[in-house]
Amino acid sequence: DTGVSQDPRHKITKRGQNVTFRCDPISEHNRLYWYRQTLGQGPEFLTYFQNEAQLEKSRLLSDRFSAERPKGSFSTLEIQRTEQGDSAMYLCASSLSRGAGEQYFGPGTRLTVT
């Protein structure tokens, strides 16, 4: 399968702990995006990269959140000092820069903060 993959698929953590998620995009895609989705809502944009450069960050991305894409391939999203409000599905997507409207999403990582 050459689609977008995310790891882990599920994560349960206690409030105050740090968590890190990984996303592997489609190999030829130079853009990578992170979104967050809560129950009953559409996905909310968090940040995106073109190659290794982080081009845009949402105001939703507080200081506790950091994303990296060190070599322009996979990306990690870290949440420090998790809070219960961080519980959500974290979705990763990738695309070609010339077709940013057609993004390919991974299955997501469901985070539960207890």
Add this chain to the structure above:
Amino acid sequence: LAKTTQPISMDSYEGQEVNITCSHNNIATNDYITWYQQFPSQGPRFIIQGYKTKVTNEVASLFIPADRKSSTLSLPRVSLSDTAVYYCLVGLLIYNQGGKLIFGQGTELSVKP
């Protein structure tokens, strides 16, 4: 980015054609209209994108009137597996422009046998 308005939910039966309309009164000249589909516990999936008139692919058709203030996603002969949430997005999302997708609440389509 232009705000979109679409019905919260729709019901249909297998074999029927389903039309989901999206309003986007403030669409800008360079904006494109894009539709995504999302099944429970999965990421959204691109369905179709268009700028004006009609676009058709193997999954759906997209109808856009001349004033572009609305658009209609048409799903021919739906099946139970088309039960999903459908999102209408508007923005400069083509070529090297744009980047982030702005999702609304979407339309929850329920297809019944």
